[in-house]
Amino acid sequence: xxxxxxxxxxxxxxxxxxxxxxxxxxxxxxxxxxxxxxxxxxxxxxxxxxxxxxxxxxxxxxxxxxxxxxxxxxxxxxxxxxxxxxxxxxxxxxxxxxxxxxxxxxxxxxxxxxxxxxxxxxxxxxxxxxxxxxxxxxxxxxxxxxxxxxxxxxxxxxxxxxxxxxxxxxxxxxxxxxxxxxxxxxxxxxxxxxxxxxxxxxxxxxxxxxxxxxxxxxxxxxxxxxxxxxxxxxxxxxxxxxxxxxxxxxxxxxxxxxxxxxxxxxxxxxxxxxxxxxxxxxxxxxxxxxxxxxxxxxxxxxxxxxxxxxxxxxxxxxxxxxxxxxxxxxxxxxxxxxxxxxxxxxxxxxxxxxxxxxxxxxxxxxxxxxxxxxxxxxxxxxxxxxxxxxxxxxxxxxxxxxxxxxxxxxxxxxxxxxxxxxxxxxxxxxxxxxxxxxxxxxxxxxxxxxxxxxxxxxxxxxxxxxxxxxxxxxxxxxxxxxxxxxxxxxxxxxxxxxxxxxxxxxx
Ligand code: IMP
Numbered sequence: 372x373x374x375x376x377x378x379x380x381x382x383x384x385x386x387x388x389x390x391x392x393x394x395x396x397x398x399x400x401x402x403x404x405x406x407x408x409x410x411x412x413x414x415x416x417x418x419x420x421x422x423x424x425x426x427x428x429x430x431x432x433x434x435x436x437x438x439x440x441x442x443x444x445x446x447x448x449x450x451x452x453x454x455x456x457x458x459x460x461x462x463x464x465x466x467x468x469x470x471x472x473x474x475x476x477x478x479x480x481x482x483x484x485x486x487x488x489x490x491x492x493x494x495x496x497x498x499x500x501x502x503x504x505x506x507x508x509x510x511x512x513x514x515x516x517x518x519x520x521x522x523x524x525x526x527x528x529x530x531x532x533x534x535x536x537x538x539x540x541x542x543x544x545x546x547x548x549x550x551x552x553x554x555x556x557x558x559x560x561x562x563x564x565x566x567x568x569x570x571x572x573x574x575x576x577x578x579x580x581x582x583x584x585x586x587x588x589x590x591x592x593x594x595x596x597x598x599x600x601x602x603x604x605x606x607x608x609x610x611x612x613x614x615x616x617x618x619x620x621x622x623x624x625x626x627x628x629x630x631x632x633x634x635x636x637x638x639x640x641x642x643x644x645x646x647x648x649x650x651x652x653x654x655x656x657x658x659x660x661x662x663x664x665x666x667x668x669x670x671x672x673x674x675x676x677x678x679x680x681x682x683x684x685x686x687x688x689x690x691x692x693x694x695x696x697x698x699x700x701x702x703x704x705x706x707x708x709x710x711x712x713x714x715x716x717x718x719x720x721x722x723x724x725x726x727x728x729x730x731x732x733x734x735x736x737x738x739x740x741x742x743x744x745x746x747x748x749x750x751x752x753x754x755x756x757x758x759x760x761x762x763x764x765x766x767x768x769x770x771x772x773x774x775x776x777x778x779x780x781x782x783x784x785x786x787x788x789x790x791x792x793x794x795x796x797x798x799x800x801x802x803x804x805x806x807x808x809x810x811x812x813x814x815x816x817x818x819x820x821x822x823x824x825x826x827x828x829x830x831x832x833x834x835x836x837x838x839x840x841x842x843x844x845x846x847x848x849x850x851x852x853x854x855x856x857x858x859x860x861x862x863x864x865x866x867x868x869x870x871x872x873x874x875x876x877x878x
Contacts, residue, residue, distance in 0.1 A: 389459070389517040389518050390462065392513055393517050396511070397463060397521070399507075399510035399513070400506070404423070404503075405471065405489060406492050406493075406503075407499040407506070408423065409489045410489040410490060413567065414568070414571040415507065415574050416546065416578075417523045417524045417546070418440050418441060420571070421523075423554075430487065434469075434471035437464075437468060437471070442464075445460065445522065459518060459519045460519070463520060467521060475489070478490070500573045501577060504577025505577060505578070507578040508577065508584075509582075511578065512581070512589075524542075524546040524547065527542060527546060551568060551571035552568065590638075590672070592636055592637065592662075592665075593636070593639050593660050593661065594635070594663045594666075595660050596634055596658065597632070597633040597649060597657075598621075599633070600653070602631040602633055603618075604653075606633050608652060609635055609637075612641070612648075614635060614637050614670075616634065618631050636663060642660060669741070683705070684706075684744065684745075685870070686708075686744040687708050687746070687747055688711055688720065688735055688748035689710060689748065689749070690711050694749070695708065698863050701854075702863070714744060720737050722734070722750065724764065725764065726764060727751065727763075727764060728750075728800050728802065731800050731801060731802035732804070734802075735747055736804050738804075745803070747866065748802055749799050749800065749863075750764070751797065751800075751858060751859060752767075752797070752798060753766050753795055753831075753832050754798055756794035756795060762783065767831075776830060776831050784820075784822070784823075787820055793819040793821075796817045797857070799858040799863075801865075812866040814859060814865065815861065816838050817838070817839045818836050818838040821836075821837055821844065825846065826843070826845070828845075828853075829853060841856075
């Protein structure tokens with residue numbers, strides 16, 4: 372089946388789910404703040420910490436300071452990081468401001484509560500720290516797991532991270548330590564000044580540990596080893612859930628018989644389902660499940676370690692060695708161009724499009740969807756004026772499936788026999804698919820179709836194609852001469868300009 376580009380509806384669903392979870396997380400965060408931190412005058416990290424300090428010193432409600440500081444940061448973020456980073460952050464800032472405001476109004480409306488007062492629902496300060504810290508950690512984890520952020524120090528961290536090689540976690544930690552320690556100056560006249568500062572640090576530690584715990588649990592992967600006579604049914608059943616499996620050859624040493632072992636790396640949350648499937652197919656199956664410290668690759672985490680070279684990796688969806696070499700030569704050293712074989716893809720990607728664009732996109736999108744790499748693919752062909760653009764997308768199979776270039780040329784020469792309009796062009800379209808967009812690059816070379824073949828080199832229709840302004844056919848030219856003017860070279864040159872331009876922008 373032809374791979375489909377992720378549909379609009381699917382993206383909408385993922386986006387909506389993100390916003391719902393981020394909203395729940397913000398509600399938890401606001402509850403932690405208004406029920407546990409603010410009543411005990413505990414300072415947390417982040418901009419909410421700064422806002423709390425302002426509240427303790429002046430009585431200005433937290434949401435106003437929080438909103439004001441974040442507006443400044445967001446303007447800086449839009450300039451430095453672009454709109455894409457900011458969209459969910461803007462939503463989170465506005466939503467948290469609103470929820471904080473609403474919660475305080477609800478609390479104030481309770482009997483016996485004065486305006487501006489936040490009663491202690493948990494009289495013990497330390498217990499408040501523990502509960503508040505846990506709530507805050509869970510809330511932040513849910514927010515991050517759904518691609519959100521609560522603004523503030525996250526923005527500082529993202530901007531610093533753009534210029535300096537400091538991890539986001541370290542930047543946030545440094546900011547939080549400074550914010551919490553500075554609450555000392557507000558409380559210095561109070562007898563329990565140090566206790567308050569230390570409570571702030573306790574909340575910071577508890578929320579950080581909780582944050583890591585929740586995030587790691589969600590991401591935790593497990594490795595199954597399944598030994599069963601019914602291995603093929605089990606492997607099929609797991610495969611059908613979208614999880615890949617590998618079947619290894621083994622030997623039962625006692626019986627000396629051949630055994631198959633299924634290895635499957637999955638997310639912990641999928642394990643119950645996998646156990647159920649195994650049990651329903653083979654209740655006596657022998658199976659082990661172990662925690663996997665880290666799983667990297669398709670469907671799991673990305674390898675974060677920087678490769679020794681700073682080259683950008685792009686996949687060229689082809690296994691044609693000539694094309695690969697030609698493209699590598701043009702792109703030069705700044706890029707690592709991998710072939711389908713290099714990424715372990717040995718599937719035959721069907722070219723079912725009606726145009727060069729469609730075919731190129733199908734191939735590049737296939738790799739992006741199933742292998743995750745930024746990928747480009749090309750589709751080329753010969754277009755004859757007198758034949759209304761034929762053979763066009765059908766150039767490779769013009770004489771029918773299984774026929775070679777010789778048969779294709781024969782059919783073309785027969786179709787043009789006696790025709791004085793011999794104008795033709797070779798056209799290449801490259802589609803480049805990245806996370807954000809699809810880009811197209813086109814190259815053409817005009818010429819004419821001769822009445823008989825000339826030259827031994829090249830491939831395809833080269834012996835009958837004479838490019839305008841030259842007296843040698845593509846098949847009479849050396850590889851270098853052809854590469855200097857070919858349709859593919861022209862399209863690749865445009866693509867290379869684009870990639871190099873992107874590289875320069877990043878510097
Ligand atoms: P592809 O999309 O690059 O695989 O090209 C499809 C078909 O177009 C090839 O099988 C050839 O028949 C023809 N073709 C594309 N580029 C050239 C070329 O540079 N010379 C000759 N034939 C070409």
